[in-house]
Amino acid sequence: MAYSDKVIEHYERPRNVGSFDKADPSVGTGLVGAPACGDVMKLQLRINDAGVIEDAKFKTFGCGSAIASSSLVTEWVKGKSIDDAGKIRNRDIAEELSLPPVKIHCSVLAEDAVKAAIFDYRLKKGLLSDDDVLASVGHVRPAGAEDVELSPEDIGVFTEEAKAEKLLDYHRAHGRVVDADLTRVTGARAAADQVRARYRLTLKEVA
Amino acid sequence: MTVQTPIYLDNHATTAVDPRVLAAMLPTFTKVYGNAASRNHSFGWEAEKLIETAREQIARLLGASAKEIVFTSGATESSNLAIKGAARFYQGKGKHLVTSRIEHKATLDSCRALEVEGFEVTYLTPDKDGLHSAEQVGAALRKDTILVSLMAANNEIGTLNPIEEIGRVTRERGVLFHCDAVQALGKIPFDVEKANVDLASVSGHKLYGPKGVGALYVRRKPRVRLTPIIDGGGHERGMRSGTLNVPGIVGLGAACEIAQRELPEEMQRLTALRDRLLAKLRAAVPEVHVNGSMAHRLPGNLNVSFAYVEGEAMLMSINREVACSSGSACTSASLEPSYVLRALGVGDDLAHSSIRFGLGRFNTEEEIDHVAALVAASVTRLRAMSPLWEMVQEGVDLKSVQWTPH
Ligand SMILES: Cc1ncc(COP(=O)(O)O)c(C=O)c1O
Numbered sequence: 001m002a003y004s005d006k007v008i009e010h011y012e013r014p015r016n017v018g019s020f021d022k023a024d025p026s027v028g029t030g031l032v033g034a035p036a037c038g039d040v041m042k043l044q045l046r047i048n049d050a051g052v053i054e055d056a057k058f059k060t061f062g063c064g065s066a067i068a069s070s071s072l073v074t075e076w077v078k079g080k081s082i083d084d085a086g087k088i089r090n091r092d093i094a095e096e097l098s099l100p101p102v103k104i105h106c107s108v109l110a111e112d113a114v115k116a117a118i119f120d121y122r123l124k125k126g127l128l129s130d131d132d133v134l135a136s137v138g139h140v141r142p143a144g145a146e147d148v149e150l151s152p153e154d155i156g157v158f159t160e161e162a163k164a165e166k167l168l169d170y171h172r173a174h175g176r177v178v179d180a181d182l183t184r185v186t187g188a189r190a191a192a193d194q195v196r197a198r199y200r201l202t203l204k205e206v207a
Numbered sequence: 208m209t210v211q212t213p214i215y216l217d218n219h220a221t222t223a224v225d226p227r228v229l230a231a232m233l234p235t236f237t238k239v240y241g242n243a244a245s246r247n248h249s250f251g252w253e254a255e256k257l258i259e260t261a262r263e264q265i266a267r268l269l270g271a272s273a274k275e276i277v278f279t280s281g282a283t284e285s286s287n288l289a290i291k292g293a294a295r296f297y298q299g300k301g302k303h304l305v306t307s308r309i310e311h312k313a314t315l316d317s318c319r320a321l322e323v324e325g326f327e328v329t330y331l332t333p334d335k336d337g338l339h340s341a342e343q344v345g346a347a348l349r350k351d352t353i354l355v356s357l358m359a360a361n362n363e364i365g366t367l368n369p370i371e372e373i374g375r376v377t378r379e380r381g382v383l384f385h386c387d388a389v390q391a392l393g394k395i396p397f398d399v400e401k402a403n404v405d406l407a408s409v410s411g412h413k414l415y416g417p418k419g420v421g422a423l424y425v426r427r428k429p430r431v432r433l434t435p436i437i438d439g440g441g442h443e444r445g446m447r448s449g450t451l452n453v454p455g456i457v458g459l460g461a462a463c464e465i466a467q468r469e470l471p472e473e474m475q476r477l478t479a480l481r482d483r484l485l486a487k488l489r490a491a492v493p494e495v496h497v498n499g500s501m502a503h504r505l506p507g508n509l510n511v512s513f514a515y516v517e518g519e520a521m522l523m524s525i526n527r528e529v530a531c532s533s534g535s536a537c538t539s540a541s542l543e544p545s546y547v548l549r550a551l552g553v554g555d556d557l558a559h560s561s562i563r564f565g566l567g568r569f570n571t572e573e574e575i576d577h578v579a580a581l582v583a584a585s586v587t588r589l590r591a592m593s594p595l596w597e598m599v600q601e602g603v604d605l606k607s608v609q610w611t612p613h
Contacts, residue, residue, distance in 0.1 A: 003523065011523060017592045034610035035556035035595060038517055038544065042594035059594040063519040067592070112611075 003064055004098035010068035015075050018057040020044045028121025030113040039066045039106065043113035045077060045085070047121050053077045053085055058113075065103040069093050069110035082118045126174035133170050137163045142192070148199050157191050164188040212528040214574045218413075218507060218567030219362045219390060220532060224458065225415040225568070231461035232417065235454040243451045244442060254453050261460025268463040269388075269407060269424050270398035277423045277443045278456050282389045282410035283313040284437075285423040286356075288447065289385045289406040290317040292433030293354050294326055297383070301351030302326045305344065307358070308550040309333055311387055313408075314356050331357075336500035337364050337551050341372035345380070354383045359391035359402075363534065363547040363563060364499030365508025367395065374403030383431060388424075389413050393466030394505055395474060399424055405431045411455060415568060416462030420455030423447075469568075477506035477566050484509055484564060484575050491583030492590075498534075498553055498561055507566035510534070512557040513582075515596040516589040521562055524585040529578050534561035556595075556605075 003011070019042075020027045026046055033040040039062030046055040056074040060067045072093060077085040093099075093107035119136060122128045139155055140162040150158075165188075168181040195201075215223070235257065243258045245251025262273040269276075279285045294304060306318055308330045318328045329347045333339055344355060355377050360367050370386055377384040385406040391397045392407075393414035399407055407424035411417050425431050425446065439448030466473075489495050494514040513521065518533030525531075534545035544558035553561070562582075566575070590596040595605060 008523075011520075014592060019597065031594065031608075032611050034612040035559070035605060036554070036610070037612050038555075038559035040594050040610070042597075059592050059597055061515060061593045061595045062517050064523040066517075067520060 006097050007065055007068040007099070010071040010097070011064040014058075014067055014071040016055075016057050016071065017059065019059065020046055020055075020057055025124055026121075028117040028119070028124065030116025030118075030120060032112045032116050033062070033109050035061065038062060039109055041066065041070050041109050041113040043070060043073065043110075043117045045082075045114075045117045045121060047082060051082050053080050053082060062106065062109075063103070065097065065099055066106040066109060068097055069099075069106045070113065072096060073110045073114055077114060082121065085114055086118050088114055123170065126170075126176075128170070130167060133167050134163050137166050142196065142201055145199065145201055148201070150199075154195050157188075157195050161185075161188040161192040210571075210573045210577045212577075213526075214529045214570070214578055216529055216531040216564045216566060216570065216574075216578060218565035218570075219365075219563065220565065221412045221418065222415045222567055223569060224412075224417055225462065225465060227465055228416055228458050228461045232454045232458045235457050239453070241453075243453055244440070254451075257453060257457050258451055261456045264460035264464040265409065265422055266424075268393060268397075268467045269409070270400045271424050272427070275399075275424055275427050277425055277446045278451055278459075279421045279423055279447055280419055280452070281412075281421040282311075282387065282408040283421075284447075285408035285410070285421045286311070286313040286385070286387055287317050288423055288433060288436050289408060289425075290314065290354065290356055291321060291436055292446070293383055293385065293406065293431065294321050295324075295434040296432050297353045298326070301349075301353045303329070303349050303352040304354045304356065305329045305331065305347045305352060305382075306356040307331045307333060307339055309337065309361055309363075309547045310356065310358055311362055311389070314358070314387055318356070332550055333366075335552050336503070337361060337366035337498070337547075338500055338503060339368050339373070341369060341376045344373050345376045348376075348380050348382055352380075352382050354385060356385040356387070358387035358389075359397055360388075360395065360505045360508075361499070361547065362390050363545060364510045364551070365390070365505035366499040367391070367503040367505065369503075370402040370404065374401075377405075378403040390505060393463065393470065394477075394507065396470070399426070409459075411459040411462060414462050414466050417455050417458040420452050420459050422459065473568065474506045477570075480566055480570060480572060480575050481507060481509050481564075483572070484566070484579055485511070487576065487579035488583060491579065492586045496557060498548055498551065498557075509564040509566070511562055511564075512553070512560040513562065513586045514557060514560055515593045515599065516586055517559055518561050520589055521560075521582070521585055524588070525578075525581050528581055531565065532563050534558055534563065 022029050028045045030043045042059045044057045045053050048054050056077050058070040058074050060070045090107035090111040093110050094104050140158045142158050164184040168185050171178045239253045241250025241254040243254040262276045265276050266273045357368050359370050374384050383405045386404045388397050388407045389410045405426045409422040411420040435446050437448050442448050496512040498510040522533050534548050548558040
């Protein structure tokens with residue numbers, strides 16, 4: 001397959017390859033994709049207190065179009081506010097790089113990486129609403145259940161447990177009142193433990 | 208030392224026509240251009256003479272007799288004719304076939320077509336080295352099995368099936384044995400008698416002959432019969448109608464003769480070059496995983512995964528200077544990597560990182576050294592920008608990470 005000149009240019013001289021310290025409170029890290037799918041992007045943003053992206057770095061496992069897409073967004077996000085950066089659409093990336101239809105997923109991944117990095121930053125800074133935190137937890141399959149058939153209801157129970165825990169951690173990390181969260185976690189764990197007992201899955205230690 | 212680029216290392220996909228083959232073909236375009244089926248004039252007789260010479264050249268390389276060769280448009284047609292033709296002719300005896308998950312699409316899709324017609328097919332899974340054993344084949348045979356189709360050498364990973372042992376089992380059990388010999392013929396010894404092969408597919412363009420020509424070996428003792436898939440003037444004893452492709456057939460014949468003469472030396476030379484390539488890559492970069500058995504492998508094949516870098520990205524960085532192919536299928540809509548590597552149980556991540564080097568007659572040591580250096584540099588550069596490589600260096604177990612498949 002022939003690559004566009006812009007893809008080749010970014011691939012041969014990728015911008016902003018590298019890493020920031022993940023633990024730095026001013027850095028948001030997004031890690032998206034999966035090795036089994038053939039592409040993984042790690043995008044990091046350094047954001048100042050005014051909410052402006054001062055610097056960006058990436059590392060990508062993937063084809064030339066995936067590398068070019070991530071390289072391009074690191075250029076685009078610099079100097080933008082996180083709100084504006086969050087508005088970058090995969091369509092714009094695909095158009096800029098003239099990606100063919102089979103490579104559109106590379107631009108989607110780049111958009112997702114920006115969003116994931118911004119989310120991580122806002123999580124660290126305590127800038128997310130409770131709904132944002134809860135919405136970030138996808139369906140959960142508990143450890144030890146890889147080979148177990150779970151009903152949608154059971155998965156729902158484990159997902160609620162993970163959501164409750166995530167919210168508790170989030171509020172704790174930012175020194176907020178957590179009484180309501182503790183109640184929620186206790187209830188969710190009890191429900192999850194029942195399912196675990198039914199399937200004899202490893203019991204989680206209650207903190 | 209300077210080498211000419213691009214360097215061609217995709218000899219499993221196709222090969223260059225050997226200049227000696229081309230020289231043998233040229234007169235057939237402008238001088239001996241008769242229709243080999245024309246019985247009434249010298250143009251036809253001359254063409255027929257060339258065809259019969261080619262038939263003998265091919266038969267000799269296969270250990271067969273000239274009467275057992277049927278010319279086709281290529282191995283895809285040969286395998287279609289062998290599998291569909293035998294199944295349809297012998298369906299009164301049974302409707303079960305045995306093949307492998309890592310066969311060429313020509314075989315797999317012929318089997319799929321037969322399934323639609325009501326045949327049953329068992330698709331054997333190879334072991335992790337890409338090999339099938341005679342025991343495994345024997346265990347898959349049933350009372351109603353009429354045909355086993357297994358390749359001699361795999362086109363992606365170069366692995367060699369123990370066809371002589373498999374042929375013993377099929378012969379003993381009275382089941383026909385079709386062998387896709389496309390990648391093996393002319394590269395390693397392949398003898399239809401020793402292996403008890405009943406049907407064998409051959410392609411011109413994989414052994415330095417022209418494209419668009421192939422042959423099917425059809426055993427005469429005991430006689431194997433086929434229902435034709437192309438009907439017409441009754442050429443090739445009724446098994447394959449159509450005016451014979453004289454230039455192509457002459458080329459295929461010449462290619463077989465050259466391959467037979469040079470095979471022992473060429474095997475050694477290519478094995479040494481291939482091993483040199485692997486040794487140089489391993490010396491230069493860590494985590495080079497060979498896909499498929501190293502012990503039972505075509506001399507010119509090296510299929511390796513460079514962990515934590517994606518195959519297509521690798522090719523992109525070297526393809527100005529080297530032509531080879533990747534088992535990653537990032538260009539296909541499915542995003543699924545090679546079905547051959549998957550059948551071996553190679554993880555999708557490593558399958559996405561695989562590169563197939565296909566060495567051939569015209570490759571030199573200088574070329575191999577150049578390629579090794581280029582590939583090693585590319586792997587190093589891409590690992591430096593790979594988040595997976597970084598995580599592994601930090602001690603992260605990639606299996607423990609919650610990925611977000613898309
Ligand atoms: C193992 C194998 N079988 C069959 C074929 C089909 O051969 P042809 O291109 O002559 O149709 C090929 C080549 O693509 C091959 O590698």
